Structures are given as structure tokens and as C-alpha cells.
Amino acid sequence: MYGDHATALVHHLYKSSTLPPYNEDLVRQVVQEINELYIRLVQLLESVNNDLADPKIGGTAIFFHRVILRNKRCVLAYLLDRFYRLRDSGNLSSVDQLDEHTSASEKQLLAEYEQLVATYSDNVQIDVSSSLYPPQALFLQVKVAKDCGTIMTENGPVHLRKDTLHYMKRTDIELLIQQGYLLPIS
Amino acid sequence: MLVTRSKFSDVWNLLRKHCLRNNQPVLVFVTSSVDALCSCKILTELLKCDFISFQVYPVFGYNHLKQLFLELEENRTQWEFSLFIELGATVDLLQLLHWKETEISKYLFVWDTQRPYHLRNLDSRNIFLFDRHSQESWAKQVKTLPFVGLENEYGLVLQPSVLEETTLYEDNEIDITDADATASVEWDNESCVSLSWKYSEDETSQSFEELLSPNNNRITQHGSTDSENSDHNSKRIREALLYYAKPEWDACSSSILTYVLARDINQGTISHLWLAILGLTDHLLDSRILRRDYEMQISFLRTELERYQSTTTVTEDLSHIGMLSTSSNNWDKENERNDHGSKSRILYSIEWKLELMRLWTFYDSLMHSCLFVSHLATWKQQGQRDILELLAILGIPLKDAKQTWNHMDVRCKRLLQSKFSVACRHFGVHDICFPSFIRIFGDGSCFSAMDMVLCIRSLFLGGNTRESMDAFWKAYDSLVDSIVLFEGLQRAIYFQRYLIEEVAQVADRQRILSCKHFRYILWRECSVQLRCLLLSPLYRSFSVMIGETVQRRNIFSSKKPLLFLARVSPDEWQVWCLALIGHTSTVSPFFLYFQQTIVELLPHVRIEQGRLVYFVENGYEKILLRKLQSL
Numbered sequence: 001m002y003g004d005h006a007t008a009l010v011h012h013l014y015k016s017s018t019l020p021p022y023n024e025d026l027v028r029q030v031v032q033e034i035n036e037l038y039i040r041l042v043q044l045l046e047s048v049n050n051d052l053a054d055p056k057i058g059g060t061a062i063f064f065h066r067v068i069l070r071n072k073r074c075v076l077a078y079l080l081d082r083f084y085r086l087r088d089s090g091n092l093s094s095v096d097q098l099d100e101h102t103s104a105s106e107k108q109l110l111a112e113y114e115q116l117v118a119t120y121s122d123n124v125q126i127d128v129s130s131s132l133y134p135p136q137a138l139f140l141q142v143k144v145a146k147d148c149g150t151i152m153t154e155n156g157p158v159h160l161r162k163d164t165l166h167y168m169k170r171t172d173i174e175l176l177i178q179q180g181y182l183l184p185i186s
Numbered sequence: 187m188l189v190t191r192s193k194f195s196d197v198w199n200l201l202r203k204h205c206l207r208n209n210q211p212v213l214v215f216v217t218s219s220v221d222a223l224c225s226c227k228i229l230t231e232l233l234k235c236d237f238i239s240f241q242v243y244p245v246f247g248y249n250h251l252k253q254l255f256l257e258l259e260e261n262r263t264q265w266e267f268s269l270f271i272e273l274g275a276t277v278d279l280l281q282l283l284h285w286k287e288t289e290i291s292k293y294l295f296v297w298d299t300q301r302p303y304h305l306r307n308l309d310s311r312n313i314f315l316f317d318r319h320s321q322e323s324w325a326k327q328v329k330t331l332p333f334v335g336l337e338n339e340y341g342l343v344l345q346p347s348v349l350e351e352t353t354l355y356e357d358n359e360i361d362i363t364d365a366d367a368t369a370s371v372e373w374d375n376e377s378c379v380s381l382s383w384k385y386s387e388d389e390t391s392q393s394f395e396e397l398l399s400p401n402n403n404r405i406t407q408h409g410s411t412d413s414e415n416s417d418h419n420s421k422r423i424r425e426a427l428l429y430y431a432k433p434e435w436d437a438c439s440s441s442i443l444t445y446v447l448a449r450d451i452n453q454g455t456i457s458h459l460w461l462a463i464l465g466l467t468d469h470l471l472d473s474r475i476l477r478r479d480y481e482m483q484i485s486f487l488r489t490e491l492e493r494y495q496s497t498t499t500v501t502e503d504l505s506h507i508g509m510l511s512t513s514s515n516n517w518d519k520e521n522e523r524n525d526h527g528s529k530s531r532i533l534y535s536i537e538w539k540l541e542l543m544r545l546w547t548f549y550d551s552l553m554h555s556c557l558f559v560s561h562l563a564t565w566k567q568q569g570q571r572d573i574l575e576l577l578a579i580l581g582i583p584l585k586d587a588k589q590t591w592n593h594m595d596v597r598c599k600r601l602l603q604s605k606f607s608v609a610c611r612h613f614g615v616h617d618i619c620f621p622s623f624i625r626i627f628g629d630g631s632c633f634s635a636m637d638m639v640l641c642i643r644s645l646f647l648g649g650n651t652r653e654s655m656d657a658f659w660k661a662y663d664s665l666v667d668s669i670v671l672f673e674g675l676q677r678a679i680y681f682q683r684y685l686i687e688e689v690a691q692v693a694d695r696q697r698i699l700s701c702k703h704f705r706y707i708l709w710r711e712c713s714v715q716l717r718c719l720l721l722s723p724l725y726r727s728f729s730v731m732i733g734e735t736v737q738r739r740n741i742f743s744s745k746k747p748l749l750f751l752a753r754v755s756p757d758e759w760q761v762w763c764l765a766l767i768g769h770t771s772t773v774s775p776f777f778l779y780f781q782q783t784i785v786e787l788l789p790h791v792r793i794e795q796g797r798l799v800y801f802v803e804n805g806y807e808k809i810l811l812r813k814l815q816s817l
Binding site for chain 2 (some may be wrong): 143166
């Protein structure tokens with residue numbers, strides 16, 4: 001039935017609280033449906049010479065038009081919501097997300113967005129990508145989600161091995177938290 | 187060296203002083219058990235109070251520990267102190283890690299309830315064993331310790347040939363009386379109650395150098411060095427053999443010791459107390475503590491509870507087992523997610539030994555309770571009829587018994603409260619009750635310490651190292667995260683059902699084979715679930731349940747140690763012994779001979795958890811069995 005693919009696309013995103021992998025197949029199917037419906041609409045209008053006086057023809061044309069608009073809205077909503085999730089997660093440069101869950105155009109978008117943010121931050125001399133809220137504590141407890149190797153801290157080198165828990169100064173690990181290598185634990 | 191009860195705060199304050207001065211992190215190594223997790227949580231909270239950095243490493247065996255230290259060395263991690271939680275007491279840590287005492291300036295703090303201590307640890311300047319004994323009682327024990335130096339790093343005495351020359355039992359062997367046993371495990375309540383904490387930077391009582399002076403709890407050289415006399419040698423070896431023969435546990439959990447430390451330095455909270463309760467319950471469920479020692483600890487914890495909460499009212503006392511709780515929703519997951527603390531209360535309660543009673547139906551908890559399974563064999567038709575008869579005696583309709591606990595009729599709950607213990611005696615179940623605690627959360631839902639321990643434990647199920655690592659962190663998160671704990675609940679129910687099936691198979695199919703001095707069970711093929719179970723810390727619960735079933739159902743007339751052999755991989759067999767504590771106060775010849783047989787097969791044996799579990803190469807398990815059978 002028309003619009004099923006678009007509905008499935010929206011459901012796919014709605015069901016997951018985190019960012020799911022980019023569903024290229026479904027998006028392609030929806031776009032294909034849009035194109036097919038557009039071609040049929042154009043053919044219909046050409047056949048009646050753009051005269052929609054007949055209610056049946058008019059109704060069909062409006063139906064096709066509405067479905068096209070709905071599919072378009074669903075796809076745009078899908079893409080926009082994915083972008084918001086990526087942006088709000090703070091993991092713009094997260095290796096996992098770039099490789100596994102995003103499409104090529106999303107990767108390009110994220111790279112350009114990050115560049116834009118960096119340029120703006122340089123211009124105004126403020127890091128706008130950091131947290132808006134002041135830190136609650138000097139130290140933070142974090143779990144290492146991905147091997148970070150050895151980092152230099154104020155108190156010497158610290159090796160951040162995967163699946164270990166660390167209690168360290170926030171300033172030493174803030175960037176790694178933003179990049180998704182470390183997960184803060186309350 | 188041993189850190190006795192009165193020195194806990196002094197030693198800890200020295201650690202704080204050094205760490206704050208040097209700004210180096212404390213390394214924390216912790217094993218997979220509920221008690222270890224609780225102790226880790228308490229100790230890391232204490233470190234956080236002083237903003238001391240730390241790093242927590244889960245450990246899955248001593249080989250894994252060695253690997254971790256190699257990596258730390260390669261990465262040139264700078265540290266001065268490390269904490270070992272539920273590991274390290276029974277092995278020579280310095281030899282295991284290839285350290286020379288004179289060359290290192292690092293200190294290892296060990297919180298481990300396994301016994302006996304490795305003698306080299308008692309003698310070491312760098313290893314601090316936290317123990318519940320007082321100075322006086324430890325001074326008496328030191329005199330009875332055997333000669334140091336006859337054992338390897340795992341506490342295996344390396345003189346097997348001497349066994350042929352010595353008799354395992356001598357005619358004038360004196361059995362330990364109950365009085366002696368009580369004296370040796372007495373909890374030093376005096377120092378708990380009359381403790382006054384005094385600490386300031388200016389008057390820290392001792393430096394490490396003073397602590398390490400000869401008069402401070404290190405075992406001094408004992409036994410003369412004139413080793414030419416072979417009788418003297420044999421005697422020493424025999425003493426060492428008897429000392430190391432049987433792995434045991436101390437009469438106290440490490441979470442209680444860490445709680446006591448927290449209290450000593452005035453950082454104890456009710457959350458720490460709850461963690462101490464969980465740790466102690468973990469020991470009880472695994473039969474690692476005697477009933478009387480457990481009750482002693484419970485009375486101590488009960489006294490402590492009154493410090494944090496107002497005295498419970500009479501009404502609350504009567505409403506133990508939460509039977510009057512009528513909350514329809516067990517959990518408000520969203521609200522409870524980060525709220526294991528402030529809105530909840532802890533109550534002392536006399537509980538029944540019915541696993542997960544509040545979390546599924548009363549009928550299911552009867553059918554799958556270790557106590558009823560071992561007494562009544564509920565997997566059989568007769569056992570099921572007995573359960574129905576029990577319900578009939580209680581006057582509880584089956585339909586009500588099959589309701590979830592929270593939805594059960596309040597009248598039925600009142601009937602249980604008044605009649606259950608008496609009705610159980612009719613079926614030979616005499617020890618249905620035990621003192622414990624329950625926690626009532628903000629939404630009115632009730633969770634007993636036993637159930638919480640079972641839920642956390644079930645999260646430890648995992649096969650390979652990767653799965654074990656994920657399982658460890660999940661279990662760690664469940665201490666504070668209700669949603670993860672709820673997942674543990676689902677697993678606990680599944681695990682309890684699975685446990686009964688396996689026990690039924692062992693008991694029914696007569697898979698327990700008997701020899702002169704021991705009995706054994708052999709699994710030539712393990713299913714995936716059984717393998718996950720045996721490779722996780724839950725193997726002990728499983729073996730305890732089998733042991734208790736064998737004993738209570740009088741399948742055999744005499745009590746003997748039980749040996750388990752399971753082929754957990756194509757190349758290895760997992761081998762471990764079970765001797766339920768308190769059943770024998772002298773060391774059976776079997777344990778001595780078992781230890782020596784392991785020594786002979788050492789090149790083909792992998793030791794991961796001290797002398798609790800051995801991994802024997804495929805093919806050598808037959809040799810092991812043959813040697814033990816020839817005893």
C-alpha cells in the first residue's frame with residue numbers, strides 16, 4: 001500500500017532511543033515510490049490536459065500528490081531527526097558512529113558542521129561545543145568504552161584500557177568523554 | 187603482614203596521606219562475586235571522599251592478574267598502592283608477580299576472606315592482609331603457624347614423597363572441639379563497640395616504617411634452621427600439609443571489613459551498610475559461613491542500622507517479609523533508576539529460605555527453593571505432592587499460591603506468618619528461617635538481601651572472557667541501577683529453574699560415584715548453559731546445592747568430600763572439591779592426598795582461583811581419579 005515504506009522508516013527511528021544504522025534500503029524504496037507516483041501523476045495530468053473537473057481524476061491526482069508529500073515529509077523527518085540525534089549526542093567525531101551508523105552524506109554533513117562550529121568558536125574565542133552547564137565535581141568516574149592508549153595527565157601517564165573504571169580529574173578526560181571513548185558513571 | 191582490627195584506620199590513613207602527597211592512582215583489582223563488588227564499591231567511595239584517583243580492573247583468575255601487571259609495567263603506569271579484593275590472600279603475591287621484596291616500593295592491600303593465608307604474605311613487608319582478628323587473638327594464632335618455605339606460590343606443599351613416610355593421621359590426633367572452634371572465629375565485638383575514631387594529620391600514629399617493625403604482626407621466623415633431622419623435616423612438612431590442606435573462608439565477609447573501615451574513619455553511610463549486608467548474605471548463600479558466625483555478624487549489622495535510621499516501630503517489626511505490602515507495581519523503573527539510596531529504608535527481618543519469594547509466586551519459590559528441593563526432591567511427583575500437602579496444611583488454596591507475591595491475598599500471607607515454620611517441621615524442614623534484612627524502596631516495593639544477591643549473581647553468567655567482562659560490569663551497575671537489577675531478576679528466575687533441573691539429573695540418575703574416602707561426579711559433556719554456569723562464580727552455588735541434596739536426602743549414609751569433574755572445553759577439565767563447612771573439623775586424608783596428587787600433575791594443571799578450582803588437561807583427569815581412588 002502506498003506510504004507503507006515511509007511509515008516503516010519512521011517507526012524504525014522511533015523504536016530506538018539511540019542512533020540506529022542508516023536504513024539505506026528503506027529510504028531508497030520511499031524515494032522510488034515518490035518518483036513512481038510523480039510519474040503517474042504527471043501522466044494522469046497530461047492525459048486529461050490538466051483539466052481536473054472530473055472528480056475521479058481530481059481525486060486521484062490529489063491522492064497521488066498527498067502521498068508524495070507525505071513520503072517526502074517522512075524522509076525529511078527521518079533525516080533531520082538523525083542529524084539532531086548525532087548533533088545532540090556530542091559524538092560528532094565518534095569513530096563508531098561514523099563507521100557503522102551513518103551514511104556517506106551524513107558523514108560529510110557532520111564534518112562540515114564540525115568545521116562550522118570550530119570556525120565560529122575560533123571567531124568568538126569561546127568553545128561553543130562544550131557543555132553549557134558548569135561541572136558539578138572536580139573529579140569524574142568513567143568507564144573506558146574503547147582503548148585510548150596512554151594519556152598524559154597532571155599526575156603522569158595513565159593507561160586507559162578498555163573495560164576498566166577510572167576516577168580522574170575532569171579536565172584530563174573531558175575531550176575523551178565528548179568523543180565517546182569514556183562513559184561517565186554516576 | 188596482618189593488619190588487625192584495631193589498625194584498620196591507621197593503615198588506611200597512611201594510604202590517604204601518601205596518595206594525596208604523591209598524587210598517584212590506587213589500583214583496585216576485584217574478582218567476580220557479590221561480596222567483592224560490594225567491597226569494591228565501599229572502598230572506591232572512601233577513595234572518592236578524599237579525591238584520590240583510582241583505577242578498577244576486573245580479574246578472572248591469577249593468570250589474568252599476571253597479564254594485567256605485565257601490561258601495567260609495559261605502559262609504565264605509576265602507582266604506589268593497590269587493593270586486592272577477594273583475591274590474593276592464599277597465594278604468594280610477590281612470587282606470582284615476580285617481584286623481589288627488596289626492590290619494590292609498592293604496597294598491596296588485600297581484602298580477602300579465603301583461608302588459609304599464604305605464609306609468605308604474612309611475612310611480607312609489602313602485603314597488608316586486613317583481618318578481623320584482634321591483636322591478642324592473632325598473637326595466639328601466630329604460634330601455631332607452620333614453617334615457611336615448603337610451599338609454592340599457590341600454597342601447594344612441594345614434597346610429595348614425604349607423604350609415603352608420614353602417616354596422614356596420628357593416633358594422638360586431637361579433634362578440635364566446638365569450644366575451640368568458637369574461640370577461633372570470635373568476632374571482636376569489643377573493638378567494634380568501643381571504637382573511638384581519632385585522626386588528624388598531625389597525630390597520625392605510625393608511619394609505614396613503624397608498622398613494618400618486627401613487633402607488628404609479621405610472623406617472625408619460627409622453626410629452627412637445623413633441618414638435618416629428617417623427623418623434624420617430616421613433622422614440618424606434615425604441619426604445612428595440614429595447614430594448606432583445605433581451602434576455607436573466614437567467618438566474616440570482606441564487605442563487612444570494608445564497612446568497618448568506613449565506620450572507623452567516620453565515612454560510613456547507610457548505603458555502605460546495605461552493601462555489607464549483601465556481602466554477608468552472599469557468603470551465607472554459598473555456605474561459606476557457619477550459622478552462628480552469620481548470626482553474630484547480623485547482630486552487629488543490626489546495631490549499626492540503628493545508627494542511621496530511627497528505631498523501627500513495632501508495626502514495622504511485625505510486618506517482616508513485607509506481607510502487608512500492597513503495592514501493585516513492583517517497580518517504578520524510571521523513578522528508581524538512580525534511587526537506591528535516599529528514599530529507601532532498611533529493616534531487620536526474619537526471612538524464609540525461599541529464593542526470590544517476593545519476586546515470583548509462592549508456589550514457584552517453594553518448588554525451586556534449595557531447601558525444599560534438597561529435603562523433598564520437588565522434581566519428583568512425591569515431592570510435588572508434599573508441597574501440595576504443605577499448602578493444604580497451611581490452608582492456602584493452590585490458586586492463591588500461584589499468584590505473584592504482591593497480589594497474593596493478605597489473609598494467606600497472615601496464615602503463612604503464623605503457621606509456615608510449624609508446617610515445615612512436619613516435613614522435616616527445620617531451618618526455614620534466618621535473620622536478614624529487607625530494603626523498602628520509595629514506591630513501597632520490597633527487596634530482601636537474599637533476593638538482591640541472587641539477582642546480582644545471575645548477571646555473572648558468561649562463557650568466554652569477553653562475556654565475563656561484560657557480565658562483571660553489568661553486575662557492578664546493578665548495585666545502583668534498578669533497570670539492570672531487573673534484568674538480573676529475570677535471569678535469576680531462569681537460573682533457579684535450571685539449577686533444579688541439573689540437580690535433579692545428578693540425584694536421579696545416580697551420577698554420584700562413591701569411593702572409599704570421597705565421592706565424585708563426572709560430566710563428560712557439558713551443555714552450553716552448564717559450561718557458562720561452571721565457568722562463572724555460580725559454580726559454587728551449584729555444587730553446594732548438590733552437596734546439600736545428597737546430605738539431606740540421605741542418599742549415602744556417611745559424609746564424605748565431594749569431587750566434581752566437568753569437561754568444560756575439549757582440552758580441559760574443571761576440577762573442584764566441596765566440603766560443606768562445619769561438617770568436619772579435622773582435615774580428611776582425602777584433602778591432603780588430593781593436594782599432593784595435584785602437585786604431581788602440576789605441569790598439566792592450570793590454577794586460576796588459588797586452590798579452589800583446578801583446570802586439568804584432558805587425559806590427566808583419569809590419572810587424577812585413579813590416584814585418588816588408590817588412597
